[in-house]
Amino acid sequence: MLVSGEGTNLQALIDSDLPIAAVASNRNDAYALVRARNAGIPTATFSLTCHADREERDLVLATWLEEHGVELVVLAGYMHLLTQPFLEAFPEAVVNVHPSLLPSFPGAHAVEEQLAAGVQEAGATVHLVDAGIDSGPILAQERVPVLDGDTVETLHERIKAVEHELLPKVVGELCAR
Numbered sequence: 477m478l479v480s481g482e483g484t485n486l487q488a489l490i491d492s493d494l495p496i497a498a499v500a501s502n503r504n505d506a507y508a509l510v511r512a513r514n515a516g517i518p519t520a521t522f523s524l525t526c527h528a529d530r531e532e533r534d535l536v537l538a539t540w541l542e543e544h545g546v547e548l549v550v551l552a553g554y555m556h557l558l559t560q561p562f563l564e565a566f567p568e569a570v571v572n573v574h575p576s577l578l579p580s581f582p583g584a585h586a587v588e589e590q591l592a593a594g595v596q597e598a599g600a601t602v603h604l605v606d607a608g609i610d611s612g613p614i615l616a617q618e619r620v621p622v623l624d625g626d627t628v629e630t631l632h633e634r635i636k637a638v639e640h641e642l643l644p645k646v647v648g649e650l651c652a653r
């Protein structure tokens with residue numbers, strides 16, 4: 477899994493007993509890394525500052541994942557776009573979870589933008605990753621109603637609760653293929 481933040485989706489996969497071979501981040505302060513270590517999963521950080529460019533960082537990252545036997549890469553709150561060399565190392569085998577009903581509201585501020593747009597239904601999407609921003613083929617989606625008085629925090633909390641069911645379900649199905 478690739479993570480950058482809190483790691484609640486990582487925790488949901490750990491709690492689902494899915495076979496997580498390794499967890500990598502672009503930030504060494506991501507709390508998700510603590511969750512992984514607590515579960516005995518190998519971790520590493522691949523910071524952009526240690527590499528000449530994104531392509532080089534992504535190739536080193538891909539090699540590390542391959543060395544750990546990774547066959548499916550799951551992005552859960554990973555905040556960097558992946559470059560072509562990485563995607564070529566894992567063809568059709570990189571998935572992402574996103575807090576909106578894609579193709580609506582791609583990008584890093586989906587929850588804020590859904591509230592600002594006044595939509596009645598937000599949602600969660602699991603999709604295959606391509607070189608675009610949250611643009612690959614959709615694998616599964618679930619709606620989340622927006623409630624009166626919702627803030628970014630309360631809406632994101634309810635979307636994440638849905639993600640924590642949807643992502644392990646889809647990953648479990650992909651692992652069983």
Ligand code: GRF
Nearest residue numbers: 482483484485553573574575
């Ligand atoms: C999730 O809402 C996910 O959809 C988005 O980033 C958030 C990650 O949360 N891409 P967490 O780090 O799994 O708690």
